[in-house]
Amino acid sequence: MKDTAKHQGLRNQLVSILQQKGISDKSVLEAIQKIPRHLFLDSSFEDYAYQDKAFPIGAGQTISQPYTVAFQSQLLQVKKDDKILEIGTGSGYQTAVLYKLGAKVYTVERQNELFKKTNALFPKLGIRPKHLSFGDGYKGLPLHAPFDSIIVTAGAPFIPKPLMAQLKIGGRLVIPLGENVQIMTLLIRKNETQFEKHEFGEFRFVPLLEDKN
Template structure:
């Protein structure tokens, strides 16, 4: 890799983790994962000096690498148990997938932008992370691989995709930012029965929009 993981990077991550703790991230497994994943290696070199600030940054194809607080918050809301099967909708930079793998999840990640899909398919294994990669429409999920214990959506969805609800196991949780392009409400859907879903809300966020179909 052009930019190895140095003691300086590790120190900056430690400082980032302390900041996340102050902001209310209490799940120690989430904090440990963020302390381990080398976020600077997921970013264009021009942004490396900003890699451990708690901010989102562009990664190409009109997408962003999410703010570390947002990644930590969504990961915490998932309430992951070891070896659970997780569907991530919107691979993006691959950073969120790496955090979930670091937490012991069995990650299936789907991306609609071919440019990002190809890039991350090469990057993550180089860093020692091996989720299962798919190029496709996140609204449709991965029906042949479900049901999933947990589903995480990393783009702002105007509605809850019904296909994703059907791919959630009974007792499973979906974390999804829900709402119009300007602002979404972080929402947790728990599947209580075949047609019984419980909904909880956890504050406002801004994500890039979740789009249908795929981009070549």
């Protein structure tokens, strides 16, 4: 689990690229600068870890490109001690960014292989999510609701109703919506029944799958 000066230098370069692409949230850039992304990837990808690209992580899933992680994190406007629900733990990289931002992270993964992997990895990196669970992201985590923010890290064909219900009033839900290409969508909960919707262009994600295990 080595993080060398070379890795840190590559992260500095990555942060510059993200700034050029329009990421302006200083705390998000700082989190990306600190987190050793190469440790969330298979060692064969280590040399490419700080390129702004997605890579396979097993179970038909990918680690999102750093720009996407930064973009979603910036949309959340994370404040210290925010209670955040993450749907799709995946490699754990996005979880680590939220944790570095000071959030209390509740994260759900439906691929058992990835769930076991991140469960073993987090303690080694000093990352302590509040709750890491194996289950169906479409259902959220009703027992731990409500949440200040919810982030979905896979392409969803629609916004799951349980996730909307588990969001606090004033809370933010960031979700990529669509089948083949997704539109990054932000919902802000105005009251019990009303949500304000904003759209932020096209992204590509692996699909959000319902629990098949």
